[in-house]
Amino acid sequence: MISLDLSIFGYQFMQNAILAGLLGGAACSVIGVFVVTMNLSFIGVAISHAAFAGALCGAWLGFSPQAGAFIFSLVAAAVIGPLADRGEFNPDTPIGIVFSVTMGLAFLFMGLLPGPKTQALELLWGSILTVTDRDLLLLAVVAVIVLLLVALFFKEIQAVIFHREAALAVGIPAGLIFYGLLFLTGTVITVTLRSIGGLLIFNLILNPAAAAYQLTYNLRVMFALAALFGILSTWLGLFLSCLFNVPSGATIVIVSAVIFILAAAFSPKRKVKKWEEVINGK
Amino acid sequence: MPEHLPPTEDVLIKIENAVVSYREDVALRGVSLALHRGELAGIIGPNGAGKTTLLTLVNGLGRLLRGRVEVLGCLLNGGCPAFLRRRIGYVPQIQNIDPRMPVSAREVVMMGRYGRLGLLRRPGPADRQVVDGMLKLVGMSHLASRPIGHLSGGEQQRVAIARALAQEPEILLLDEPTASLDRRARVEIMTLVSEIHRSRRLTTLMVTHELKTAAAVCDRLILMKEGRIWAQGRPEEVLREDILDPLYGGESTAENTITVFNGTAREKRGKPGG
Numbered sequence: 001m002i003s004l005d006l007s008i009f010g011y012q013f014m015q016n017a018i019l020a021g022l023l024g025g026a027a028c029s030v031i032g033v034f035v036v037t038m039n040l041s042f043i044g045v046a047i048s049h050a051a052f053a054g055a056l057c058g059a060w061l062g063f064s065p066q067a068g069a070f071i072f073s074l075v076a077a078a079v080i081g082p083l084a085d086r087g088e089f090n091p092d093t094p095i096g097i098v099f100s101v102t103m104g105l106a107f108l109f110m111g112l113l114p115g116p117k118t119q120a121l122e123l124l125w126g127s128i129l130t131v132t133d134r135d136l137l138l139l140a141v142v143a144v145i146v147l148l149l150v151a152l153f154f155k156e157i158q159a160v161i162f163h164r165e166a167a168l169a170v171g172i173p174a175g176l177i178f179y180g181l182l183f184l185t186g187t188v189i190t191v192t193l194r195s196i197g198g199l200l201i202f203n204l205i206l207n208p209a210a211a212a213y214q215l216t217y218n219l220r221v222m223f224a225l226a227a228l229f230g231i232l233s234t235w236l237g238l239f240l241s242c243l244f245n246v247p248s249g250a251t252i253v254i255v256s257a258v259i260f261i262l263a264a265a266f267s268p269k270r271k272v273k274k275w276e277e278v279i280n281g282k
Numbered sequence: 283m284p285e286h287l288p289p290t291e292d293v294l295i296k297i298e299n300a301v302v303s304y305r306e307d308v309a310l311r312g313v314s315l316a317l318h319r320g321e322l323a324g325i326i327g328p329n330g331a332g333k334t335t336l337l338t339l340v341n342g343l344g345r346l347l348r349g350r351v352e353v354l355g356c357l358l359n360g361g362c363p364a365f366l367r368r369r370i371g372y373v374p375q376i377q378n379i380d381p382r383m384p385v386s387a388r389e390v391v392m393m394g395r396y397g398r399l400g401l402l403r404r405p406g407p408a409d410r411q412v413v414d415g416m417l418k419l420v421g422m423s424h425l426a427s428r429p430i431g432h433l434s435g436g437e438q439q440r441v442a443i444a445r446a447l448a449q450e451p452e453i454l455l456l457d458e459p460t461a462s463l464d465r466r467a468r469v470e471i472m473t474l475v476s477e478i479h480r481s482r483r484l485t486t487l488m489v490t491h492e493l494k495t496a497a498a499v500c501d502r503l504i505l506m507k508e509g510r511i512w513a514q515g516r517p518e519e520v521l522r523e524d525i526l527d528p529l530y531g532g533e534s535t536a537e538n539t540i541t542v543f544n545g546t547a548r549e550k551r552g553k554p555g556g
Contacts, residue, residue, distance in 0.1 A: 169341055
């Protein structure tokens with residue numbers, strides 16, 4: 001049902017949602033740049049699902065779902081990090097095991113949760129329209145910290161993204177930076193979980209950054225483009241959700257996927273590849 | 283000690299009875315080695331001999347199980363502090379770089395300055411000058427703004443060498459700098475390494491399979507097999523068939539192997555031995 005009523009944007013809850021979209025979209029996308037450039041997609045998925053399981057655990061045990069999400073995502077990062085770190089074997093199998101265990105735990109906690117499952121479903125699908133002032137404050141603090149850390153440690157992050165061993169060899173604390181990035185990923189997922197939802201959050205991390213990756217060879221530009229696409233995804237998704245009266249988490253993710261498809265289709269990097277193929281006679 | 287080597291106080295790298303193990307495999311079984319200031323030493327041997335492990339012991343990337351490693355006067359205990367790593371240039375084995383990687387060749391070379399700069403400090407004009415100088419030295423100035431993933435293997439290797447040199451190191455470690463390169467690029471890289479070593483009086487330790495070129499450029503060759511030093515000495519002392527054949531399991535050695543008989547060199551072609 002299409003019903004365009006812009007008066008909805010005048011309400012406080014909608015303004016909160018727009019602000020949450022701005023902060024969450026930017027924070028998730030910036031984190032996404034690390035995930036995409038360092039080939040950590042699967043690790044990110046596992047961390048986000050661990051956060052989801054943790055939030056449900058928090059809800060079940062009666063403490064803050066955010067605290068549960070935070071603890072679980074950090075534990076997941078601490079378990080998975082060293083597996084990826086060693087680089088001696090493909091870490092997909094152990095990460096897959098961690099991922100499936102976290103999903104199992106999530107469903108276990110969901111089953112154990114007494115009463116109606118509204119809170120659990122909200123954590124699963126996300127509910128950007130019910131973001132509270134406290135959520136917003138937390139989101140703002142984390143978003144500012146993420147942007148500040150990226151700005152302050154840009155050169156170290158760039159070196160670690162390029163080649164961790166080489167970064168370590170020139171005297172950069174590469175391990176600290178790598179685990180710091182995993183920690184930031186867990187934190188950002190924790191504070192955006194309620195707005196975007198445990199199942200969908202990772203798309204908002206991956207898609208805008210993957211779209212930006214298609215369009216530039218400059219890491220600074222990639223960060224800026226990813227943040228822009230992230231914010232655009234949440235705002236446009238929010239608008240479409242109101243327009244079609246469908247869940248906002250879904251529209252946000254669909255918009256981010258469309259942005260990625262467009263970026264991939266019009267990517268100058270694709271043209272380079274084709275050109276190389278012509279030269280190589282393939 | 284061979285007479286061409288300087289006195290022992292000039293020893294920059296001293297490894298004593300080093301044992302390194304990765305899970306159930308023992309990578310180094312009691313290796314001792316002393317490298318003198320200004321020396322260019324090549325480490326050769328079949329795959330799995332512990333060559334790379336020996337190299338990474340020097341900059342602390344390899345984990346020492348037993349033994350003693352002293353580099354630039356500092357004792358390394360299970361790692362190498364960042365301040366020491368900054369003084370050691372390291373060129374790891376060539377890896378496939380994603381062609382879409384959003385980093386230019388110049389930025390890669392600049393990374394060599396990051397350790398010296400330390401956290402929270404941005405590169406200044408002096409750093410840019412060093413980077414430009416290194417790009418020129420390795421003949422990569424004209425490709426400096428290209429994305430690193432768009433360069434050929436040989437060009438990426440030149441950039442990696444420039445990055446290590448941008449550290450203004452006292453020791454240079456190279457891990458198979460010519461692996462997977464074509465013949466022309468292999469010769470160019472080895473010539474470059476030799477020129478840099480001579481002009482900067484660096485102490486250089488290089489893992490290589492290029493016996494022929496290594497014999498021409500190295501002061502000393504260290505032959506390794508099964509985690510032990512098989513033989514070491516001047517190239518003409520160790521590149522002998524009676525040493526090389528058992529080193530490579532009695533089969534023909536790597537392509538372009540040079541064997542020395544009574545001081546005369548003859549080239550011997552065979553299947554890659556590793």
